[in-house]
Amino acid sequence: MNVNQSAPPVPPFGQPQPVYQGYHQSSYGGQPGSTAPTTPYGAYNGPVPGYQQTSPPGVSRAPPSSEAPPASTAQAPCGQASYGQFGQGDVQNGPSSTVQMQRFPGSQPFGSVPLAPVVSQPTVLQPYGPPPTSAQVTAQLAGMQISGAVAPALPPVGLGYGSPASLASASGSFPNPGLYGSYPQGQAPPLSQAQGHLGAQPPQRSAPPQASTFTSPASGGPRMPSMTGPFLPGQGFGGPSLSQPNHVSSPPPQALPPGTQMTGPPGPPPPMHSSQQPGYQLQQNGSFGPARGPQPNYGSPYPGAPTFGSQPGPPQPLPPKRLDPDAIPSPIQVIEDDRNNRGSEPFVTGVRGQVPPLVTTNFLVKDQGNASPRYIRCTSYNIPCTSDMAKQAQVPLAAVIKPLARLPPEEASPYVVDHGESGPLRCNRCKAYMCPFMQFIEGGRRFQCCFCSCINDVPPQYFQHLDHTGKRVDAYDRPELSLGSYEFLATVDYCKNNKFPSPPAFIFMIDVSYNAIRSGLVRLLCEELKSLLDFLPREGGTEESAIRVGFVTYNKVLHFYNVKSSLAQPQMMVVSDVADMFVPLLDGFLVNVSESRAVITSLLDQIPEMFADTRETETVFAPVIQAGMEALKAAECAGKLFLFHTSLPIAEAPGKLKNRDDRKLINTDKEKTLFQPQTGAYQTLAKECVAQGCCVDLFLFPNQYVDVATLSVVPQLTGGSVYKYACFQVENDQERFLSDLRRDVQKVVGFDAVMRVRTSTGIRAVDFFGAFYMSNTTDVELAGLDGDKTVTVEFKHDDRLNEESGALLQCALLYTSCAGQRRLRIHNLALNCCTQLADLYRNCETDTLINYMAKFAYRGVLNSPVKTVRDTLITQCAQILACYRKNCASPSSAGQLILPECMKLLPVYLNCVLKSDVLQPGAEVTTDDRAYVRQLVTSMDVAETNVFFYPRLLPLTKSPIESATEPPAVRASEERLSNGDIYLLENGLNLFLWVGASVQQGVVQSLFNVSSFSQITSGLSVLPVLDNPLSKKVRGLIDSLRAQRSRLSW
């Protein structure tokens, strides 16, 4: 087999050539999907015509509202801030430190940070003993995690990292206690607090931090204030349970081959610093000393294990010391280095097994035979040849696949290949599609499959001669023979019921119960839809979208609307028998927007008026989805439901839910039930939806618990999206909601999709993570799939791999385009295989590893106690690093934590995952917040998980105003915040502006148009538009951040 080992010449249709003879230029994504117009819609000024109500025979006709008075739910306070709740938190202007302390009700008192007790000697690692086992590394890593469970029990012995008073100087802070679950978890001891015995070490890029010693406030070390939740980069290494020096070191910037000593000074290990470290626990254990054999008493890899050393007495509270936070590998530095080293050259995909630039680097891709990293990223680009080796290394082998990823304008969309009636050429045995790795033989009359080695005949119409190298002479004229990604037009054989599909439909289903009306949501939404419907996705080149639309409103009953173009007024049909849902009309329900514009506009004008006086507070939910799905079924098309829903569906109907939120379950074995749906009805419904190609996008506007874990089941299994706006109020939240809505409605979607990942002999796809449904073990079924959704696929060995032939992946996605065209999108990727572990460790990608590990963990909480999930993550990380140390690194002192160059951020990032709301909720994080984030992360791509777990913190006034570039980020830790500056913080979902208390008055004036810090209005969701350079620069920066993310608002 001849896998492309070198870059072939640029094919004649290489990017970005718009015209390619014989192939349709794909129009997929040909519209501005990612750039929603900011103010694209004119106001609607039409009259509000009369409302005409009719009922078909047999359909009960009910008033739009019932008599039920608003229940208390309607007035439920929105006390708990939550995800997506920006109400009070966007701009901080609290000058008083006292006030700030009060703003973190969920935080642990500072004094009780669990540093001291964990400094007990659980992990008796011998400083000069043999290299640590993975269990020992586990113990080292375990120190990274902040055991929230331990924290509250600890006395504030002054071992914390700062008394409340010491925080006073950190005047600015993120104000909203519920801002964002991960930020304000005060109980997390700061990572970067660990103290290193740095004095003894020569300066290094990453100095060897000392473990288990934390400075007291008095020691003058930098504080780690309360909001450090997810950003505590250093914590890992200074973790409380580390009872010995852990040399967190990384190699010099130039990549060293694995196996190079990556730690501090080679040679004799550093002294134990017993004299310098009064609190050093090992001394109490008597374990300090020359090299010894394995620790007989080493029992548990986790902190807190009771038996360690010969004197397991309680640790004496001693003043902890700090690690120098700068000694921890810096994500900012790694990101910056990669930008500098790899951002200027295009990434050419012709070479097998190349590790692409980081997701944080801006780079162009040239497809020369392998799929762009925008479509597929792998945890490793060099796979161990044997399963034994893979097991030894414990590095998960996974690919994060985003089949319909949007590309930057400079890169061409995949070409569409039309083979006519014969359809795409495939291997007869394994059904893999023709791709650049297929080997043509016998003068071109046959080809050998690169996946299963089967020899296939080349059909006469596809025959072509080979050149002297054995390549087809037309190889560079055919996308499927020279590119990593392309599309085939599917034949009728690939269609449901052997019938080409109809164009898909969008159905808008609007909750018109009391809460939805009262908050202003219904009016806002209807007004927006009038103009947004002009921006439905369409194939490039066409004037008009082929998508038809329909409308339903509901509370306890459903109202269908006939908006047929021939009608003067819309007609309403009410279905009150929600137990046996049916669609009361076929003709006139799904219509073309331009044909029925007048009737649709009339309807959207009337809906807010019709229900203005409703007192109905109860809603149904499952029957609404059922109705939409039945409507698509009746119209024989796929499509998407947009549900706008406000409350727990307690009305008597299928899928009725009860409030089962119980925070007492947190940290118990029953915690998993909080993440599980409370009824199986929604899975059954989702399965029906998938069969129909009915994707469900859910917009939630809850005032209190709505059971996101259950309500999100159908969106999750149908490839849909969930959005959540707690305590929605038009004034505060409309910007955000409309931005999400516009993007969601306009984005290009593939419908009724099936994805399969084929692999060459030796490995196979064994596990899948994402928003989809699977009815067998190989096919990922997606009622809908948009350009933001990813599927993470894990691979395992089933045979030995071969270094020479490498390993191949082929992802084939069969879907219906927005115009109703059935297509196959193919992505191919060739990976290297290795017999040396060092090669594996040299070709990993930590960001992708974290994506996989987070998804693995987030699924794990459905079935296991959260602590078990956390421990599993730590153990795996420890095993990965221990294997590297044992096999690839040169001997070093046992206390040193040695990190492979490309994994040097693994402990830092993993720590962020461990501290995320799903795995370690703060007191202010609601059950719904956790369920919401859990399902969001499930379909995130690598860039999204990267910034979600390690947010970006940008200082705004440090760089010159005239500089057009984005200011350099700083490490995401509160101690990096200066009172004299203003910062933007973003994690891909939320954006915060942090204003330091002593920021210059002129800056405040320029940005907020007020004269002093104390006059800044907290809770602003937009900055005033002011005509000065700083204001323009900051607003421009915010716009550019929002343009980079699929959902980001403030």
Ligand SMILES: [Zn+2]
């Ligand atoms: Zn085959």
